[in-house]
Amino acid sequence: MDTLVFALLNGIIHGLLLFMVSAGLTLVFGMMGVLNFAHASFYMLGAYFAYTLQGIVGFGAAVALAALLAGAVGVAVERWFLRRVHHHGHAHELLLTFGLSFIIAETIKLLFGNHPVDYRVPASLDFAAFTLGSQQYPVYRLLMGGVAIAMFAALWVLLTRTRVGIVVRAAIYRPRMAEALGHNVQLVFMGVFGVGAALAGLAGAVAGAFYTTNPNMALEVGVMVFVIVVVGGLGSLGGAMLASLLIGVVTSMAVGVDRSIADLMAVLGARAWAEGIGGLLTLKVSSLAATIPFALMLLVLLVRPRGLMGEES
Amino acid sequence: MRDSLRTAARRALPVMATLTTLTGLAQAAPVKIGLLETLSGPQASTGQSFRSGVRYAIDKLNAAGGWNGQPVQLIEYDNQGGPAGASDKLKAAIADGVQIVVQGASSAIGGQITEDVRKHNLRNPGKEIVYVNVGAEAMELTGEKCNFHHFRFTGNAQVRTKALVAGMKQAGTLGAKVYTINQNYSWGQDMERAVVDNAAAGGYQVVDKTLHDTNKIQDFAPYVSKIVASGAETVITGNWSNDLLLLMKASKAAGLKVRFGTVFLDQPGNVANAGETAIGHFIAHAFNPESGGPASTRFVDDFKAKTGHVPVFVEPQAVFGLEMVAEALKRTKPQGDALNVNAFAKVLEGTRIRTPMGEVSMRAADHQVLMPMVVSMVTKDAKYKADDTDMGFKPVKVFTAEEAAAPVQASCKMQRPD
Numbered sequence: 001m002d003t004l005v006f007a008l009l010n011g012i013i014h015g016l017l018l019f020m021v022s023a024g025l026t027l028v029f030g031m032m033g034v035l036n037f038a039h040a041s042f043y044m045l046g047a048y049f050a051y052t053l054q055g056i057v058g059f060g061a062a063v064a065l066a067a068l069l070a071g072a073v074g075v076a077v078e079r080w081f082l083r084r085v086h087h088h089g090h091a092h093e094l095l096l097t098f099g100l101s102f103i104i105a106e107t108i109k110l111l112f113g114n115h116p117v118d119y120r121v122p123a124s125l126d127f128a129a130f131t132l133g134s135q136q137y138p139v140y141r142l143l144m145g146g147v148a149i150a151m152f153a154a155l156w157v158l159l160t161r162t163r164v165g166i167v168v169r170a171a172i173y174r175p176r177m178a179e180a181l182g183h184n185v186q187l188v189f190m191g192v193f194g195v196g197a198a199l200a201g202l203a204g205a206v207a208g209a210f211y212t213t214n215p216n217m218a219l220e221v222g223v224m225v226f227v228i229v230v231v232g233g234l235g236s237l238g239g240a241m242l243a244s245l246l247i248g249v250v251t252s253m254a255v256g257v258d259r260s261i262a263d264l265m266a267v268l269g270a271r272a273w274a275e276g277i278g279g280l281l282t283l284k285v286s287s288l289a290a291t292i293p294f295a296l297m298l299l300v301l302l303v304r305p306r307g308l309m310g311e312e313s
Numbered sequence: 314m315r316d317s318l319r320t321a322a323r324r325a326l327p328v329m330a331t332l333t334t335l336t337g338l339a340q341a342a343p344v345k346i347g348l349l350e351t352l353s354g355p356q357a358s359t360g361q362s363f364r365s366g367v368r369y370a371i372d373k374l375n376a377a378g379g380w381n382g383q384p385v386q387l388i389e390y391d392n393q394g395g396p397a398g399a400s401d402k403l404k405a406a407i408a409d410g411v412q413i414v415v416q417g418a419s420s421a422i423g424g425q426i427t428e429d430v431r432k433h434n435l436r437n438p439g440k441e442i443v444y445v446n447v448g449a450e451a452m453e454l455t456g457e458k459c460n461f462h463h464f465r466f467t468g469n470a471q472v473r474t475k476a477l478v479a480g481m482k483q484a485g486t487l488g489a490k491v492y493t494i495n496q497n498y499s500w501g502q503d504m505e506r507a508v509v510d511n512a513a514a515g516g517y518q519v520v521d522k523t524l525h526d527t528n529k530i531q532d533f534a535p536y537v538s539k540i541v542a543s544g545a546e547t548v549i550t551g552n553w554s555n556d557l558l559l560l561m562k563a564s565k566a567a568g569l570k571v572r573f574g575t576v577f578l579d580q581p582g583n584v585a586n587a588g589e590t591a592i593g594h595f596i597a598h599a600f601n602p603e604s605g606g607p608a609s610t611r612f613v614d615d616f617k618a619k620t621g622h623v624p625v626f627v628e629p630q631a632v633f634g635l636e637m638v639a640e641a642l643k644r645t646k647p648q649g650d651a652l653n654v655n656a657f658a659k660v661l662e663g664t665r666i667r668t669p670m671g672e673v674s675m676r677a678a679d680h681q682v683l684m685p686m687v688v689s690m691v692t693k694d695a696k697y698k699a700d701d702t703d704m705g706f707k708p709v710k711v712f713t714a715e716e717a718a719a720p721v722q723a724s725c726k727m728q729r730p731d
Contacts, residue, residue, distance in 0.1 A: 003542050010534040114358035115582030116558060118700070128568055135541045136568030141534075210566070211531055212558050212586060216355040220531055220555070248532075255525075255535035287497050289535070290526035 002133035007252050013141045015248020016148035020203035021221055022228040022240045023155065024196030030235025031172040031192050033090060034082065037097040039200055040222030041104040046070045046201030047208025047217060048108060051119035059122040063205040070201020071194045078193035083186070101218065109215045116214035144206050151199060152241060159237075168192060227297045233310020242308055247293045254289040343383040344642070344652050346371065347411035349402050349426065351418045352391040355528065356554065358581070359627070363417040363448055364389065365620055366631025372619065374639040381647045392416070396425035403429050407442060412654050413638065417448025417467070417627060420500040424451065424458065431460045441654040441730075443661070447634040448627050451499035452506075452722065455679040459725035462654075464661060464680045466634025467599065467627075470503035470551065471510070471719035472686060477549065477574045477597040478508075478515035480688025480710040486572050486595070488546025491517045494536060494560065495551050497524040504551030504576075520545050528555050533563035540564070545571055553577035558586055565590035578706075580626045584691065585700035591691045592704060600629030601687040603696045604708040605669035612669050613697075623697055633668045633684065637675065640666050655730050671713055679725040683714040 025039040049066035050059075057065065077100065085092040121140050128136035159165040171178040171188040179185045208217065228247060232239030261281045262274035274281040300307060348367055351360030368387065375384040390406055392399035399422045406414060416426055427444055434441045446454060446465045450473070455465055468476075481487040493508040495501030505522050512519055521543040523536060530536075537560075540548060548571050552560060557577055564571065565587070573594040578584070584591050602613045602623060616624045616632070624632065641661040645652065665674040670685040688709045689695075695705025 003538055006538045007535055010532065010538065014532040014534070109357075114361060115580075116555075116586050117582070118585040120586070120588055131568070133541075135538065136566075138566040141566070211562070212555060214555065214582075216555070219355055220529070224531075252532070252535040255523075256539060284524075286539075287524045287526075290529045 002135065003256060005132060006135060006137070007256055008249065009137065010141075011249035011252030012245060013145040013248070014252065015245040016145045017203060017207055018221070018224060018228055018248060019241050019244035020148045020151060020206075021200050022225045022232070022244060023151065023237060024199040025225055026229045026232065026235055026237060026240045027155075027199075028193055028196040029229065030237075031168070032189055034093045034097070034193075035090070036193075036196070037094060037222075038077070038100040038104065039097075039196070040218040040225055041101045042070045042074060042197040042200035043204035043207075043221055044108065044213075044215070044218040045073060045104065046204030047119065047213040048112060048117070048204075049201065050205035050208060051117055051213055054119070054122075059125075059209075063202070066205035067198045067202035070204070071198025074197020074201075075190055075194035077197070078190045082193070083189075101222075105215055105218060112215070114215060116212045119209050119213040121209045140210055144210065147202070147206055151202070152237075155199075155237060224293060227293050229307075231293075231297055231300045231307060233307025235311070236307065236309040239307055239309030247296065250292055250296070251289050254292055255286050257285040260284050342410065342651065343386045344380050344413070345386045345388055345409065345411045346413045346415060346638075347406035347409070348387060348389045349392050349399055349406060349414055349416045349422075350389070351394040351422070352389065354394040356394050356418060359418040359554065360392075360394075362581070362626050362628055363415075363631050366624070366628035367415055367447070367635055369616060369619055369624075369628075370632045370635030370639065374635070374642070377639075380642045380652070381650065385642070392422060394419075394422075396422050399425050400429055403433075407433065411442065412652055413443050413445055415445045415447060415635070417446065417631060420449040420451035420454065421498055423449025423454055424499065427454055427458055427460065427463045430462050434462050441658075443654050443658050445634060445638055447631045449500075450503075452503045453499060455681040455725060456722040457724040459679050459722075459727055461680075461727055461729050462658060464658075464675065464682070466637060466682045466684075467630045468597075468684065468686060468717070469681065469719065470500065470507040472717050473551075473576050473597045474504065474507035474511050474549065475514070475719060476686035476688055476712050476717050477576070477595060478511045478517075479712070480597065481547065481572070481574055481595050482515055484595075484688075484690065484709050486547070486593075487515055487517060487574075488572070489517050490520045490543070490545045490547070491515070492521050492523075492540050492543050492545035492548045492571075493519060493550065494523040494525065494540070494548060496527040496553075496556055498527055501527070501551055504549075508549050517547070525556075530556065531559065533559045534567065536560065537563045537567045537569055540571065541567065541569060547572045547574060549574040551576050553580060558583055561587045561590055561594070577626070578691070579699065581700060583700075584704055585702050588702075589704075592693070594691050595688060595709070596691075596706060597686055597688050598629075598706075599633065599684060599686065600624065600668075600670055601689050601706055601708045601711075603706075604687055604711050605671075608667075609669035625699070630684075633666075633673060634682070636668070637661070637664050637666055637673065637682070640664050670711065673714060676718075676721070678721045679727065681721070683718050685714050686712045686717040688712070 021043050028036050046066045049069045050062045053062035053065050085096050125140050129139040129142050130137050171185045175185050228243045232243030265271050265274040350363050371387045379385050390402040392402050430444045444463045448467050450469045493505055495504045509519050575596050578596040602609050641664045645657045645660050662677040673684045676683055689706035690709050691704055692707045693703050695707040698705040
């Protein structure tokens with residue numbers, strides 16, 4: 001029972017964290033049609049900004065500043081890079097962000113070295129929230145989950161309940177009409193891209209302390225974030241949330257399952273046969289945990305190509 | 314663009330070849346050692362550690378006069394972290410006239426290189442190359458894949474685990490319940506087997522074991538839950554890089570009170586990042602500057618003078634390995650002003666040197682080095698601190714090469730040239 005509760009909680013919180021990163025990606029894609037390969041790089045930038053600043057301004061302020069700085073970098077990228085190639089089409093934008101991700105990673109390596117940096121959860125937040133059985137649950141994990149939920153709520157309210165949200169949505173669906181009505185569409189795009197980058201930066205600043213802050217963190221999370229956005233449906237914020245939670249929980253649960261297809265065969269009385277064949281049939285589910293999201297993506301692409309909550313195009 | 318480059322290269326090649334032959338007439342070509350390491354991408358930090366050790370040893374060899382009156386030439390190739398890249402770069406190295414190939418990071422890459430080297434040598438008699446393995450520790454490399462032109466200058470899963478278990482048992486911290494968690498590829502699987510094999514010697518029971526994807530997992534909390542559920546007192550793991558760090562951080566976050574027995578805890582950044590969590594954890598490694606007396610201090614000081622830091626992680630084993638290569642080169646006579654690789658390999662088989670840790674020798678039967686192993690524990694009263702923290706590795710026990718050795722695997726059927 002304890003194990004189940006922990007597995008569920010672990011999965012949900014890791015899912016929420018993944019959502020924090022994927023929210024910006026899906027938002028930018030949904031609104032601007034830009035598949036931003038450098039998105040996870042903003043996540044990494046956030047962590048390194050917070051690491052650099054925490055000695056000067058303290059942990060809380062460093063996290064907030066890191067998000068703002070990552071957002072500022074995002075704004076700069078949109079204003080001076082993406083806007084220039086926009087009229088060449090999506091392929092150019094994609095290549096640009098792809099190249100950018102390499103430049104950011106190499107710059108980080110130059111400045112901070114190849115090894116993980118010493119960025120840790122501050123002692124004041126480093127205690128157990130509760131203990132169940134013989135296992136403690138760190139309060140920082142709950143905090144990460146809380147930040148993600150607050151972020152989701154704020155975004156939702158901003159986009160659906162405020163004037164800014166109306167303008168943003170109008171600029172996305174009918175850019176020319178919005179422009180004719182006197183709205184600055186360029187500014188909206190820049191803002192959306194900046195917010196997307198800031199959200200990723202926030203996620204990085206928060207998660208970098210709990211996991212590790214190293215030059216590969218963009219790669220580590222980047223692939224998973226793309227999987228989430230595809231599974232959830234490109235451009236759908238709700239879909240990204242659903243897919244993140246699904247992937248988080250499924251991966252976490254899978255780790256605890258030491259069963260293989262051979263065990264399933266045992267029900268049919270064919271265990272010996274399955275074990276004789278070996279290979280895929282005797283592979284434990286737990287050793288495949290990190291691969292399951294990709295299988296899920298494949299399944300979604302086959303059955304429902306627009307994603308769980310994506311709109312039909 | 315690319316094509317025109319290729320044509321240009323094709324045109325230039327014969328010219329370059331002629332030039333080489335011409336200069337070859339003037340004086341003997343130097344021996345070329347190719348370092349085929351992971352120098353870019355996610356695992357670049359490991360590859361760069363191997364490189365700094367190799368560079369140090371080669372510089373030392375050249376300072377002592379090189380080979381056949383000429384400095385030995387070190388050429389570096391970036392295998393980009395995968396077997397496919399390594400295979401490609403090996404071809405480039407062979408084309409460049411490299412006779413000795415050095416590699417260490419990742420057994421998957423090592424497995425590819427040793428196979429490629431074996432095939433090349435079969436097809437090109439008289440133009441053999443030799444593979445100096447300074448870090449790939451999977452058992453198969455000296456087992457079913459063992460071949461005459463492969464030499465391993467590092468421990469392996471059995472050697473590391475045997476030392477780790479004996480050292481931790483002697484320190485009274487091993488406990489009776491051991492959990493083993495490893496990366497799901499040749500090295501991790503070998504570690505898992507080794508932990509099970511050493512159960513009787515260590516007097517423990519393996520309560521559970523896990524294999525997981527390599528350097529892909531961000532959240533280790535689910536794995537830690539599993540360790541908690543098993544009631545383990547000690548976790549033995551062959552994990553390296555992020556997989557080790559994240560595992561330790563997740564254990565600490567869950568308040569898990571276990572000892573970790575590791576192989577790669579001394580990778581730069583690990584101790585700093587783990588913080589106090591690291592205290593009390595163990596490692597089986599090839600060198601600890603605190604043991605070995607004045608010889609160790611001399612080595613550490615010289616290494617520091619040349620590279621700017623104390624040798625850690627895989628650097629010492631790379632240095633010792635290349636020192637054995639240098640020793641064997643010294644005792645190999647040139648044949649017509651060139652290096653005969655088979656003659657060199659035969660000398661290397663019987664090479665024996667003294668390192669600060671003790672006597673190191675090559676075992677001819679399977680080309681596995683016999684080297685002393687040190688088991689160390691992370692404490693605050695270590696003499697050499699890790700990563701600018703107040704913690705470091707304090708030696709618990711030094712095992713001589715004979716004590717640390719694991720027997721030759723029956724699966725090794727080595728074919729020697731005449």
